[in-house]
Amino acid sequence: MTQQIVERYGDGVFNHAVLTEDERLSALTQELDPASFGRLGSLPFRSDWRCLELGAGTGTVARWLADRCPQGSVIATDLDLQLVQSRHEEQANLSWLHHDLTRDDFPPGSFDLIHARYLFCHLRSREHDLSRVLGWLAPGGWLLLEEPASFPIESSLHDAYRQTSMGVFTTLAERIGTDCRWPRTLHEHLNRAGFTEVEVDVTYSVVGGGRPMSRFWELTVDQLAPDLREVEGITSPMITETLARLRDPEFRDLGMATIAAWGRRPGSTA
Ligand SMILES: C[S@@+](CC[C@H](N)C(=O)[O-])C[C@H]1O[C@@H](n2cnc3c(N)ncnc32)[C@H](O)[C@@H]1O
Secondary structure, three states: OOOOOOOOOOOOOOOOOOOOHHHHHHHHHHHHHHHHHHHHHOOOOOOOOEEEEEOOOOOHHHHHHHHHOOOOEEEEEEOOOHHHHOOOOOOOOEEEEEOOOOOOOOOOOOEEEEEEEOOHHHOOOHHHHHHHHHHOEEEEEEEEEEEEEOHHHHOOOOHHHHHHHHHHHHHHHHHHOOOOOHHHHHHHHHHHOOOEEEEEEEEOOEEOOOOHHHHHHHHHHHHHHHHHOOOOOOOHHHHHHHHHHHHOOOOOEEOOEEEEEEEEOOOOOO
16 A cells, blocks of 8 residues: 655755755745734743743744843754754853754643744644644643735735635645644634633734745745646646735835734633
8 A cells, every 4th residue: 555645844845954045034024023023022931931932933033032032942853954953052041942843742730831933824734733732731731823915915915916816725735734724713712721811812924025924925926836836726827916016115015914813721720
């Protein structure tokens, strides 16, 4: 019997060795970090918290957490750590761990805070993985998830931009199982798990020349261009037009939204 090989994030698409991947993920952090730091900063931080940053990417959030918990610790994981290793100075309370969220575990109750951003949407087994992650939190511990949502692009009146961008979601769904509609239900998972103080927030992004989300999306479309040409209704001129608009300082439209949900595992903190 032949075993079917299922492509996952980083196997081909978005592999960290792709020449533009560092710049693509750096543009994303430029766009998202201010809101993430605001949400994390609104939690009742203690300087001795044990934090877990899943799918750390370029590691900016992990560094921020390590600064906030000088008496605590931060473990930052990723399938591929090459984008963090070159750029960060050592921090005594921050360690980087090669870890596949879908396969590798942590002991139950290990963390006071777990954060993940733009990660679960890319996992085919996201619901199962999320329920495992909830168990890694200590009683009273906090979970903050931030995930991308496609709905602002679905309603764009710019045809080439909308169709090409929706083709990105279709391509990613087919190749690696990405789902950018699922994040609207993030908070429901926390409610079902009995979490308390559950909250939801959303931030929008603007694309067009000079905006970090625009550079992120331009590099995403560019990387996926060979796939996009195979999507019904998308032509090479549409892709070229979309890339030009994303670089154009006079073009403005909405990019992906970010849906955040957070809450607290039942029980009291130690
Ligand atoms: C879109 S990037 C987001 C990076 C970072 N969280 C941020 O928001 O700046 C997704 C990251 O998740 C990592 N990743 C994907 N699947 C993973 C898995 N199964 N386990 C751990 N990390 C994973 C990727 O390698 C990549 O660094």
